[in-house]
Amino acid sequence: xxxxxxxxxxxxxxxxxxxxxxxxxxxxxxxxxxxxxxxxxxxxxxxxxxxxxxxxxxxxxxxxxxxxxxxxxxxxxxxxxxxxxxxxxxxxxxxxxxxxxxxxxxxxxxxxxxxxxxxxxxxxxxxxxxxxxxxxxxxxxxxxxxxxxxxxxxxxxxxxxxxxxxxxxxxxxxxxxxxxxxxxxxxxxxxxxxxxxxxxxxxxxxxxxxx
Ligand code: PRP
Numbered sequence: 001x002x003x004x005x006x007x008x009x010x011x012x013x014x015x016x017x018x019x020x021x022x023x024x025x026x027x028x029x030x031x032x033x034x035x036x037x038x039x040x041x042x043x044x045x046x047x048x049x050x051x052x053x054x055x056x057x058x059x060x061x062x063x064x065x066x067x068x069x070x071x072x073x074x075x076x077x078x079x080x081x082x083x084x085x086x087x088x089x090x091x092x093x094x095x096x097x098x099x100x101x102x103x104x105x106x107x108x109x110x111x112x113x114x115x116x117x118x119x120x121x122x123x124x125x126x127x128x129x130x131x132x133x134x135x136x137x138x139x140x141x142x143x144x145x146x147x148x149x150x151x152x153x154x155x156x157x158x159x160x161x162x163x164x165x166x167x168x169x170x171x172x173x174x175x176x177x178x179x180x181x182x183x184x185x186x187x188x189x190x191x192x193x194x195x196x197x198x199x200x201x202x203x204x205x206x207x208x209x210x211x
Contacts, residue, residue, distance in 0.1 A: 004047050005196050008062055008070030010055035014093040014181060018071045019050065021090065025203035047196075059084060059184065068189035069197060074179045075158060079119045085190055087201045088183040091208050095160040097122060097177035100170050102147050105154065107132075114153045116146030123156040126176060144168045 042049040
């Protein structure tokens with residue numbers, strides 16, 4: 001029986017911080033620090049195996065059981081609503097989901113609002129709650145270009161430092177969803193590997209308290 005715990009980490013800067021938390025929590029895997037193109041690392045002593053996954057794919061790996069647990073942003077969880085357990089707020093990777101537009105933008109409620117975003121479901125839900133008709137323009141990146149080129153009136157996107165908006169003469173209209181990294185678990189893994197998953201959760205929780 002595979003008693004390893006399989007962990008999907010979001011590849012990139014956030015993932016490195018997340019791995020450091022796992023390491024401090026006692027789930028180390030020194031080989032991961034070697035600069036390589038490898039995507040799978042394991043520590044047989046600790047019975048832990050880490051995968052580097054594109055951040056927006058972590059929830060899919062966990063939902064389908066390719067990973068027992070993983071770390072995904074609240075933005076991804078809200079957008080895709082995966083069937084996973086959300087176990088812990090790691091309180092890192094903090095940012096906000098926001099509506100932004102050109103400086104001084106005034107919404108004309110007689111017109112359908114054109115909204116460019118990577119987060120189609122989040123945007124639809126937000127505007128449905130405001131009773132506002134929108135035309136969603138789904139993009140994959142560089143969302144800030146859309147209002148500048150009049151492809152859209154506003155954007156719904158992640159704001160962290162605010163510098164991308166500032167450097168493109170855009171401003172926040174409303175921040176409406178606080179985001180941070182969350183520990184998630186596959187539902188059947190949680191049933192069959194309860195002890196180890198709860199151990200990871202408790203040890204990471206102690207690391208969160210030290211932040
Ligand atoms: C995200 C987001 C913003 C930027 C916000 O982009 O879409 O463009 O970060 O960060 P800031 O407020 O600190 O400037 P990301 O780097 O993920 O790239 P992409 O959306 O263009 O793929």
